Amino acid sequence: MIAIDNKLISDHIIEEQFVCDLSKCKGGCCEDGDAGAPLELNELDELISNYNIIEPYLTEAGKTAIEKLGKYTYDTTYGWVTPTIRGEMCAYGFRDDKGILKCSIEQAYNDGKLSWKKPISCHLFPIRIKKSRQDPDLEYVNYEPREDLCKAACNLGKKLKVPVYIFLKESIIRKYGEEFYEALAATAEHIGKD
Incomplete structure (x- = not known):
């Protein structure tokens, strides 16, 4: 230690x-797990205040999950987390034309529309x-x-x-x-x- x-x-x-090898894992960390991505308290506000910017990047299934579950949910093991689509893929995820799972939040950031890149738990994974x-x-x-x-x-x-x-x-x-x-x-x- x-x-x-x-x-x-x-x-x-x-x-x-x-070194992440997205060509092999296809971004599977965004759908493999017991809950959505863990969120810090300040990130809850980011999701609320930036949702209108993120929403156009979401899939229809992602939008439906967020409408049903909320922009974030509480998990008894992990605390505040992103919602998931039917308990699998993060509701903020989408697949690109190569089948790689990407983050809608990060895509909005990469397009210069957000100053927040994505949840820090995702960035640190x-x-x-x-x-x-x-x-x-x-x-x-x-x-x-x-x-x-x-x-x-x-x-x-x-x-x-x-x-x-x-x-x-x-x-x-x-x-x-x-x-x-x-x-x-x-x-x-x-x-x-x-």
Whole structure:
């Protein structure tokens, strides 16, 4: 474990390699799971205030699920999450012409219509953050790829020699800031020299 501020970071984040291989997994993390994407409290407001911008990117099934379930729902295990279409694909997802599952929120961001890229839990995947039950300020930052779904990403990461923390640099900085990332990178470099 690596300790930076009030975060305990799994060694796997600097030791393991990972690069998403969308041509193989087809964005399956957006439909494989027990619930929708976990949401932070500020992201609930993002979904409400930006829904009119996101809506044109949604599928009809996604719109129907959101009308029925709401822009977000509460899951007893994961807290606030995005709704899903019949308990499977995220309601904010759509498939492109290659069959790759993409995010409507991120597409609106890429088109310059939003300043919010997508839920941070999606942006950080396969890093998962869990809050300590004993200390609400303490966070566990873990590397949790899906065994079968992420096999291609793990293989590509090894082939390209890209550690998880480097692949996820943008999202780690988005979540914790530049100073945190620099401390993590320095720790990785130090450990690599041992």
